[in-house]
Amino acid sequence: MISPIERxxxxxxxPVQGAGLLSVRIRKRIFExxxxxxxxxxxxxxxxxxxxxxxxxGKTTLLNAIAGLAKPDLxxxxxxxxxxxxxxxGIQMPVEQxxxxxxxxxxxxxxxxxxxxxxxxxxxxxxRKERERQTVAILESxxxxxxxxxxxxxxxxxxxxxxxxxxALVTAPxxxxxxxxLAGLDAATKSKIVxxxxxxxxxxxxxxxxxTHNRDEVFALGxxxxxxxxxxxxxxxxxxxxMTAPRQEMVAQLAGFENIFEATVEAAxxxxxxxxxxxxxxxxxxxxxxxxxxxxxxxxxGIRAGDILLATAQPYRLxxxxxxxxxxxSLEQRDVIVSAKVDCGVEMExxxxxxxxxxxxxxxxxxxWLVLKxxxxxxxxx
Amino acid sequence: MDWASFxxxxxxxxxxxxxxxxxxxxLAYWIAYSRWRWKFIVESMVAMPIVLPPxxxxxxxxxxxxxxxxxxxxWQAMTGHTLAFTFTGLVIGSMLYSLPxxxxxxxxxFSQVDPRLLAASATLGASRFTTFFRVVLPLSTxxxxxxxxxxxxxxxxxxGVVLMVGGNIPHVTRTVSIDIYDQVQALNYAAANQTALVxxxxxxxxxxxxxxxxxxxxxxxxx
Numbered sequence: 377m378i379s380p381i382e383r384x385x386x387x388x389x390x391p392v393q394g395a396g397l398l399s400v401r402i403r404k405r406i407f408e409x410x411x412x413x414x415x416x417x418x419x420x421x422x423x424x425x426x427x428x429x430x431x432x433x434g435k436t437t438l439l440n441a442i443a444g445l446a447k448p449d450l451x452x453x454x455x456x457x458x459x460x461x462x463x464x465x466g467i468q469m470p471v472e473q474x475x476x477x478x479x480x481x482x483x484x485x486x487x488x489x490x491x492x493x494x495x496x497x498x499x500x501x502x503x504r505k506e507r508e509r510q511t512v513a514i515l516e517s518x519x520x521x522x523x524x525x526x527x528x529x530x531x532x533x534x535x536x537x538x539x540x541x542x543x544a545l546v547t548a549p550x551x552x553x554x555x556x557x558l559a560g561l562d563a564a565t566k567s568k569i570v571x572x573x574x575x576x577x578x579x580x581x582x583x584x585x586x587x588t589h590n591r592d593e594v595f596a597l598g599x600x601x602x603x604x605x606x607x608x609x610x611x612x613x614x615x616x617x618x619m620t621a622p623r624q625e626m627v628a629q630l631a632g633f634e635n636i637f638e639a640t641v642e643a644a645x646x647x648x649x650x651x652x653x654x655x656x657x658x659x660x661x662x663x664x665x666x667x668x669x670x671x672x673x674x675x676x677x678g679i680r681a682g683d684i685l686l687a688t689a690q691p692y693r694l695x696x697x698x699x700x701x702x703x704x705x706s707l708e709q710r711d712v713i714v715s716a717k718v719d720c721g722v723e724m725e726x727x728x729x730x731x732x733x734x735x736x737x738x739x740x741x742x743x744x745w746l747v748l749k750x751x752x753x754x755x756x757x758x
Numbered sequence: 759m760d761w762a763s764f765x766x767x768x769x770x771x772x773x774x775x776x777x778x779x780x781x782x783x784x785l786a787y788w789i790a791y792s793r794w795r796w797k798f799i800v801e802s803m804v805a806m807p808i809v810l811p812p813x814x815x816x817x818x819x820x821x822x823x824x825x826x827x828x829x830x831x832x833w834q835a836m837t838g839h840t841l842a843f844t845f846t847g848l849v850i851g852s853m854l855y856s857l858p859x860x861x862x863x864x865x866x867x868f869s870q871v872d873p874r875l876l877a878a879s880a881t882l883g884a885s886r887f888t889t890f891f892r893v894v895l896p897l898s899t900x901x902x903x904x905x906x907x908x909x910x911x912x913x914x915x916x917x918g919v920v921l922m923v924g925g926n927i928p929h930v931t932r933t934v935s936i937d938i939y940d941q942v943q944a945l946n947y948a949a950a951n952q953t954a955l956v957x958x959x960x961x962x963x964x965x966x967x968x969x970x971x972x973x974x975x976x977x978x979x980x981x
Contacts, residue, residue: 443877443881444880444881445877445880445881470880471877471880471881472880472881472882472883472884472885473883474881475883476881477881478877478878478881480874480877480878481874482874484872484874484875484877484878485878486875486878486879486893487897488896488897497879497882497884497892498882498883498884500883500884500888543882544881544882547882547883
């Protein structure tokens with residue numbers, strides 16, 4: 377979570393002084409999508425911040441507002457002491473003066489220029505010698521010196537990505553915005569590029585806003601995650617905080633809960649820190665961790681398919697508190713994982729290994745027991 | 759063959775083409791990128807010469823250049839003679855007549871440039887002016903060449919507007935197409951054929967240039 381002092385700074389209308397903190401407090405309606413409002417209030421310290429959310433959540437609109445390509449209806453955007461936008465004071469700094477490094481979704485490299493010319497594009501005002509020195513330096517730090525004379529169409533996706541980063545960073549921008557920059561690259565290429573970017577940022581120390589809808593990237597990169605949902609911030613914190621203890625259902629789906637059920641609180645045991653919840657439309661009762669919810673109130677439970685154990689005989693003397701009888705509906709092999717659908721009053725997805733399937737001789741129609749620990753049941757509100 | 763009228767026509771077409779590049783590029787830029795709601799009116803006005811009979815266009819240009827119109831009176835006061843039936847008048851009439859053949863290919867090429875490149879250029883600190891000359895124009899070369907070749911060829915072959923505005927004054931306003939008309943009127947078919955053939959070959963070469971340039975795009979996609 378962001379620290380109280382940062383939150384305080386973000387809420388203050390006065391321009392933020394300090395080490396390049398990017399503060400964004402804006403509202404924006406989108407003309408083409410009636411009803412959609414981007415409404416964010418966030419302060420991003422130098423270093424990596426991941427903005428995570430499904431498509432249509434407003435991620436690109438947020439970046440465009442920071443870059444100056446989209447105008448918010450009201451609010452303030454500032455980096456360090458520089459105000460990009462302030463609706464109350466009528467400030468709107470033109471895009472070309474903001475010094476924002478922005479790697480757009482499709483990179484937008486100039487197709488008629490070589491990699492070196494692309495990188496030099498922003499250095500037009502400098503003397504030639506200085507221009508070339510800076511170009512050589514940045515090409516080197518992104519390991520693309522050998523590509524300088526080639527055009528974007530003549531190099532690979534990962535190399536193009538490096539050229540786009542070098543082009544955005546050669547001007548020493550105040551912030552770096554990356555819109556799903558590594559989409560379509562394999563994990564190895566991705567992590568090498570990110571490592572080089574981190575090295576660069578150790579020296580320059582600017583806020584890097586990294587937009588993605590890929591869950592794996594959040595865990596791989598993030599110091600800080602902001603989950604954007606329907607134009608608003610649904611959650612923020614470390615990847616672990618946001619992704620493992622989801623409160624909002626959207627986060628839950630993104631965090632990989634294959635099973636999400638409506639449930640009613642039947643009983644609460646304050647002393648033991650547990651509750652009993654009944655899954656809607658079934659007699660199945662689950663013991664779950666205690667949350668602040670009235671008996672009789674409705675909530676949702678998320679369960680990962682990989683957190684459920686399967687037994688072909690009724691287990692006993694187990695620590696797990698939830699043992700539910702059911703019947704296998706279907707078995708489907710996905711790569712090296714088997715996904716089993718089990719009907720136990722509700723349909724639950726269970727994932728197991730090929731070896732486990734064979735050892736249990738699982739067949740559709742077979743009788744099984746589902747075993748679930750109390751803390752594998754994640755409760756969500758909203 | 760009357761080489762005087764041939765060179766006059768080349769002179770006219772070259773001058774009109776240069777003037778259309780100067781006036782047409784900003785106009786096409788505006789048409790491609792303006793979000794003004796009444797833009798379509800301007801687009802329609804630019805396209806008018808395509809559908810209008812040249813005599814109609816020529817007639818109104820003649821009226822506008824004549825000593826009864828404010829423009830004609832102003833010109834006469836400035837220079838002492840009227841614009842009608844002069845080479846300058848012919849240039850003005852030809853520019854209007856060929857305007858869509860320059861502006862439309864220019865504008866079409868500009869609006870095909872990926873807007874994300876313009877956004878990227880702006881975030882890299884480039885002004886609109888810089889973006890136009892370093893990104894938009896280099897990526898629109900085939901469209902610009904098309905516009906140039908078409909307006910040149912179209913001016914070479916005009917007849918109606920020339921006849922209305924310029925008349926038929928040797929060395930001043932008698933262009934190749936008027937010359938051909940004269941020769942046919944005089945039943946001088948051999949001479950008419952000679953001149954017509956030159957114009958035909960010329961138009962063919964111009965169009966080959968247009969289509970050849972545009973062909974490059976998909977024939978050699980890596981360029």
